[in-house]
Each structure stands twice: as C-alpha cells, then as structure tokens.
Amino acid sequence: MECFEVTGGVRLAGRVRVTGAKNSALKLMAAALLAPGRTAVDEVPDILDVAIMSEVLRRLGCAVEYTRTPGSGGGGRVVIDVPDEPSTETDYDLVRRMRASICVLGPLVARCGSARVALPGGDAIGSRGLDMHIAGLERLGATIDSEHGFLVATAPRLSGTAIWLDFPSVGATENLVMAAVLAKGTTVVDNAAREPEIVDLCAMLTAMGARIDGAGTSTITVEGVDELVPVTYTAVPDRIVAGTWAIGAVMTRGDVVVERGVPGHLTVALDKLADAGAQVSVTPDGFRVVMDERPRCVDVVTLPFPGFPTDLQPMAVALAAVSTGTALVTENVFEGRFMFVNELVRLGASVRIDGHHAVVRGRERLSSAPVVATDIRAGAGLVLAGLVSDGVTEVQEVHHVDRGYPDFVEQLKGLGAQVERVSRPG
Numbered sequence: 001m002e003c004f005e006v007t008g009g010v011r012l013a014g015r016v017r018v019t020g021a022k023n024s025a026l027k028l029m030a031a032a033l034l035a036p037g038r039t040a041v042d043e044v045p046d047i048l049d050v051a052i053m054s055e056v057l058r059r060l061g062c063a064v065e066y067t068r069t070p071g072s073g074g075g076g077r078v079v080i081d082v083p084d085e086p087s088t089e090t091d092y093d094l095v096r097r098m099r100a101s102i103c104v105l106g107p108l109v110a111r112c113g114s115a116r117v118a119l120p121g122g123d124a125i126g127s128r129g130l131d132m133h134i135a136g137l138e139r140l141g142a143t144i145d146s147e148h149g150f151l152v153a154t155a156p157r158l159s160g161t162a163i164w165l166d167f168p169s170v171g172a173t174e175n176l177v178m179a180a181v182l183a184k185g186t187t188v189v190d191n192a193a194r195e196p197e198i199v200d201l202c203a204m205l206t207a208m209g210a211r212i213d214g215a216g217t218s219t220i221t222v223e224g225v226d227e228l229v230p231v232t233y234t235a236v237p238d239r240i241v242a243g244t245w246a247i248g249a250v251m252t253r254g255d256v257v258v259e260r261g262v263p264g265h266l267t268v269a270l271d272k273l274a275d276a277g278a279q280v281s282v283t284p285d286g287f288r289v290v291m292d293e294r295p296r297c298v299d300v301v302t303l304p305f306p307g308f309p310t311d312l313q314p315m316a317v318a319l320a321a322v323s324t325g326t327a328l329v330t331e332n333v334f335e336g337r338f339m340f341v342n343e344l345v346r347l348g349a350s351v352r353i354d355g356h357h358a359v360v361r362g363r364e365r366l367s368s369a370p371v372v373a374t375d376i377r378a379g380a381g382l383v384l385a386g387l388v389s390d391g392v393t394e395v396q397e398v399h400h401v402d403r404g405y406p407d408f409v410e411q412l413k414g415l416g417a418q419v420e421r422v423s424r425p426g
Contacts, residue, residue, distance in 0.1 A: 001425070004395040004409065006386030007418035008368060012254035014415045018242045018261055018286070019045040019075030020235025022404050024197040026053050026100040027174050028204050028235055032080040033060070033107040034182065035208055037230035042069075044078045044235060045406040048399065052098045054078065059094070060104070061086045073259075074406025082230070085112075092118035092149060098403070103171065105133065105153060106179035109142055114154045119146075132172035136163045140176070140183055160185030160224055168193040168218065168304045174201055180222040181210040187222045194218060195305040196265045200236040207231045239265040240311045240377070241405060242286075245415075246270065247315040248384050249289040250278045251322055256415060261286040268308045272298050272316070276323060297325035297362050302333050313337050314381030320360035321349035322388045329358040340378030343371040347385050347393065368393040376404035383408075387417060396424075 020043030030053070032039035044050055046068055054064040061083045068076035088108050095101045095118040108115035119130075130151070134144050140163075142155040160183050165172055173193040178201075180187035192198070194216055202215035208231050211223040242261035249256035250273050263270060263282055270280045270287070276295040281288050297320050302310040310333035320327035321344060331337045338358055341351050348367035352359045368391035373379030379401035386393030395401075398421070401408055412419045 001396065001423070002398050003422055003424055004383055004398050004401075005420045005422055006383055006393045006395060008366075008387055008389040008391060008393065010252065010387060010417050012248050012252045012256055012387070012415040012417060015257045015259055016245050016411050016415055017073030017259040018237045019043050019073050019406055021197055021200070021238035021240070022047060022049055023100075023170070023240070024200045025050060025235045027103050027197065027201050028233060029053050029057060029078060029080060030103040030107055031178055031201060031204055031208070032062070032082055032230065033057070033086060033104060034111055034178065034205075035228040035230045036082050036084045038079060038081045039230040040077055040079045040232040042077050042232070042234040043072070043075045043237070045238065046074045046076055047406050048403045049098050049100065050078065052094055053101060056090055056094050056101050056104065059087065059091055073411060088112050088114050089116040090118055095120050102130065102133065103174055103178070105151065106137070106175035109137060109153045109155055110158055110179045110182040113156055116150050116152050118150050132165050132167070132169050133175050136165070136172060136176040136189075137179060139163050140179055140187065158183035160187040160222070162188045163190065165189065165191040167191070170195050170198065173198055173220070177202065177205070177212065177220060177222060180224060181205055181212070181228065183222075183224040185224055187224070189220045189222070190218065192218055192220045193304060196236055196239060196262070204231065204233045207233060237262055240309060242266060243269050243309065243312045244315055244380050244384070244405075246273060246287075246289045247312065247319050248387065250276055250291045250295050251319050251384055252387050253291045253293065254415070255288070255290045257283055257286060257288045259286045263287045267306060269312055272300060272308065276319070294364070295319060295323040297323040297327035297360070299328045301330040304333065310334055310337060311377050314340055314377045315384055317341065317351065317358055317360055318344060318381045318385040320362060321351065321385065322364070322366060323362040325362055327360045327362070329360060331356045331358070339374045340381065343374070343378070343382055344385055346371050347389055349385070365390055367391070370394040370396065373397045373400045376400050380405060383412070383419070
C-alpha cells in the first residue's frame with residue numbers, strides 16, 4: 001500500500017506547469033476511433049486513467065504508444081493507430097476501473113454499427129446513470145439492450161435528430177456528439193454541457209473533418225459526414241489541476257504561478273479566491289495567486305460550467321476549514337462528493353453535513369492524522385489539508401490521486417512542500 005506523508009507548515013511558492021486535461025484527453029483518445037490511421041494527441045497527462053484508456057483501445061485492436069515530454073510537468077504524446085475494422089467489445093476488467101471508458105460507445109456505434117461495452121465503474125461520488133447516453137443514442141436510431149453487465153448497441157447507420165438532455169451531462173454530450181458526426185443528416189443537442197473539455201473535443205473532431213456548430217453553448221448542431229481523417233491535436237490545459245494549485249497557494253498563504261492555467265476556465269473559482277483575500281493576476285503564460293494572510297471564508301455552490309466545478313469542491317471545503325468565519329458549501333452535481341468529509345474531520349476540521357450542504361467553521365490550523373482518499377479530488381484535497389496541519393499527515397489509497405494528477409509529489413516538492421510517497425504493508 002502506497003501513502004503520501006505530508007509535513008505541514010510549509011508555504012507553497014514557485015511555478016508549476018499544468019498538462020492537458022484528464023477529462024479531455026481520455027475523450028480525445030476515444031475520438032481517434034472515428035478515423036482509421038494514426039492520430040496523435042499532445043499534452044496528455046501521464047496518469048493511471050490514460051494507461052487504462054490506452055489498454056481499452058489496444059483491446060479494440062488499436063496500437064497505442066505513449067511518450068513523455070521532458071519538462072512538461074508530467075505530460076506527453078499518445079499515438080493511436082486505429083485499424084480499418086476495430087473490435088467492438090470492451091472488457092469489464094478495464095471499464096469497471098474507469099467510468100470515462102464508456103465514451104467509446106458513441107464512436108464505435110457510429111463507425112462500426114455496433115458496440116458491446118461493459119457498464120462502467122469509476123469514482124464513488126454518487127449515482128451517475130447512463131440514461132441520457134442510452135436515450136440519445138436511441139433517438140439517433142440505435143437499438144440498445146443490457147445483457148450480462150454489458151450495453152449492446154446496434155445501428156446500420158445513425159440518423160440525425162433533435163435531442164434534449166434532462167441535465168447538461170458532460171459524458172452524454174460527448175458520447176452523442178461523437179456518434180452524431182458520422183450520422184446521416186443533422187443532429188441538434190439541446191441543453192448540452194458547455195465545459196471547456198466539450199469545446200476541446202469538438203475542436204479536434206472539426207480538425208478531423210466533422211461539421212459542428214455551437215460548442216461551448218447549450219445548443220450544439222452536428223451535420224453528419226461520411227468519414228473523418230486522423231489528426232495531430234493538443235489537449236486543453238487541465239483546469240481542475242490548475243485550480244488545485246491555486247487553492248493550495250491560498251491555503252498555505254503562498255505565491256504560485258500556474259503555467260498554462262487558463263483564467264477563463266476558472267472564472268468563478270478564481271473570483272472566490274479573490275473574495276477570500278488572495279491576489280489573482282493574469283501572467284503571459286497562465287495566472288498567479290498570492291496570499292499573505294489567513295483567508296476569509298467564502299460560500300461555494302457547485303454547478304455545471306461556467307459555475308464552480310464540482311471537482312474542486314473537496315479543495316473548497318479544505319480551504320474553508322482553515323479560513324476565518326463560517327462557510328456554506330453546496331453540492332449540486334454529485335450527491336456523494338461529501339464522502340471525504342469524515343476524513344477531513346479526522347484532521348480536526350469542523351464540518352457539519354446537512355443533505356447537499358456542508359457548514360464549515362474555520363480553524364487556524366488542522367491536526368495531522370492518518371486519512372484515506374476516497375476518490376481523485378478528495379485525495380488531492382486531503383493532501384492540501386495536510387499541508388496546513390501540524391505534524392505529518394498520512395494519506396492512504398493514493399492510487400486515486402494517481403488517476404488524475406501527473407507527478408503530483410514531484411510538483412508539490414517543486415513548490416517547496418515536504419511530501420513523500422512511501423510504501424506500507426497492505
């Protein structure tokens with residue numbers, strides 16, 4: 001069992017580089033299935049989820065190579081050589097480990113006319129059903145059944161249609177857009193997700209020859225084409241990793257320049273940090289966050305983009321735990337996001353949960369203790385909490401963090417933190 005040993009009391013200061021977004025890179029890799037030949041994606045983070053997606057694609061018949069780029073902060077290039085006739089079945093042993101692997105469903109149905117995809121697993125942060133994925137594909141003309149833990153979809157060729165999403169689901173929007181690019185006719189997806197990762201996927205699909213309008217708005221229009229071509233593309237910077245470093249700077253009263261951070265992707269989050277007392281400024285290569293005193297508590301409400309990201313909610317709770325005053329953190333996206341709060345309380349945080357609200361009373365400093373990461377972002381939030389605790393905090397189950405943060409320990413050390421990855425008897 002590997003753990004992080006985090007020594008508290010150190011101020012984060014320096015520069016840190018952000019690679020491509022995990023939540024974009026995985027979908028860009030899936031999109032490569034839409035065109036036979038060699039597609040290359042740059043700035044792909046060297047994380048466990050990328051390794052899992054690479055294996056998913058290999059078992060579909062693709063050749064996949066990943067090469068790290070020196071000095072990239074944990075990023076690299078993935079080259080995917082897609083065969084003329086890929087396999088159409090994904091294995092449960094891989095899909096259960098990462099929910100994002102469901103995103104191969106749309107490309108496989110669109111290009112091959114069928115797909116057999118195992119029902120996914122992923123983080124334990126609440127129910128995330130596939131109803132909108134299934135309903136949208138059925139609107140496009142697919143026949144979908146569930147058997148023995150698999151979704152089985154068939155369609156000789158999809159046909160364009162109008163689709164309304166009950167919720168602006170990122171995953172459903174991505175799957176349906178990837179399916180629609182090869183459908184016959186025009187597809188309109190209303191109440192679509194607007195996240196930067198959606199815009200990124202649509203930009204790559206457009207470079208491959210797709211005809212897409214409205215990416216980044218609530219209505220995306222796709223005019224189907226007969227075929228796409230492979231491309232070389234660079235993934236958008238990871239706004240969640242950038243936001244993690246920004247919040248870490250405020251919590252530790254530090255001074256951090258986030259290279260390749262895009263302020264426009266974190267408008268609400270950076271505004272909240274400014275309200276907490278931080279100095280936030282745009283730099284030529286990203287943005288800078290400086291904090292000289294104890295932060296003030298600020299209320300946070302998570303919402304789909306452009307609202308405050310649910311993936312930054314654990315860090316927001318950790319920030320409130322060491323701020324002056326009382327904060328109300330409201331979770332509107334994933335009902336299981338507060339699972340990590342019990343671990344934060346072990347560090348001395350004062351947090352009370354009431355439904356989808358958390359009332360957090362700030363304290364000057366937390367107290368070190370062994371804690372367990374329950375998902376990717378909870379793990380990162382607990383590490384930040386460890387940085388403002390007395391003594392040494394041991395964060396267990398760090399494989400979760402490895403799924404989302406490349407070179408996490410190395411980058412923290414580069415900012416002056418005292419963090420070590422250690423092995424313990426299982």
